Amino acid sequence: MAQVQHTPLPATSRLWSKVLPDDFIDGYAVESKLSPREAANIGLTMPGWADALLNLRNRIVKPLGLKTESSDSGDGAIFPVEYEGTDELIIGTDDRHLNFRICIRQEAGRIHMATWVHRNNALGRAYLMIVKPFHVLIVRDAMRRIARA
Numbered sequence: 001m002a003q004v005q006h007t008p009l010p011a012t013s014r015l016w017s018k019v020l021p022d023d024f025i026d027g028y029a030v031e032s033k034l035s036p037r038e039a040a041n042i043g044l045t046m047p048g049w050a051d052a053l054l055n056l057r058n059r060i061v062k063p064l065g066l067k068t069e070s071s072d073s074g075d076g077a078i079f080p081v082e083y084e085g086t087d088e089l090i091i092g093t094d095d096r097h098l099n100f101r102i103c104i105r106q107e108a109g110r111i112h113m114a115t116w117v118h119r120n121n122a123l124g125r126a127y128l129m130i131v132k133p134f135h136v137l138i139v140r141d142a143m144r145r146i147a148r149a
Contacts, residue, residue, distance in 0.1 A: 004140050010107050
């Protein structure tokens, strides 16, 4: 099975146009011939433990007025499609506390997955600090599942 590598998102990605100097962006890659949409369908289907964390997150942040719909459309959606092409898929949203996007890019026989976060305020900074360890676990697990496909 292909190794998950912590690596920057390729410079050719559309996501880089959003990144500011103080923003968070991480990147992982695995060897894969999947299209970005196929990889997203596998990688973004959460295992039970990650689904439970997302549900807990939604219960905690709903009273704060943050977006909680896991759908890909609608005003409260947290995963709407921003861009979809043959080589790249970008999903995510802007919220009061932070703006985020997940980019899945196919380049040179590899699937790259990157998460970009722009923190809008103190709540966004605190939120990212709390979720970052879980984020790493979830993304690495997603990339392992993509590699197996």
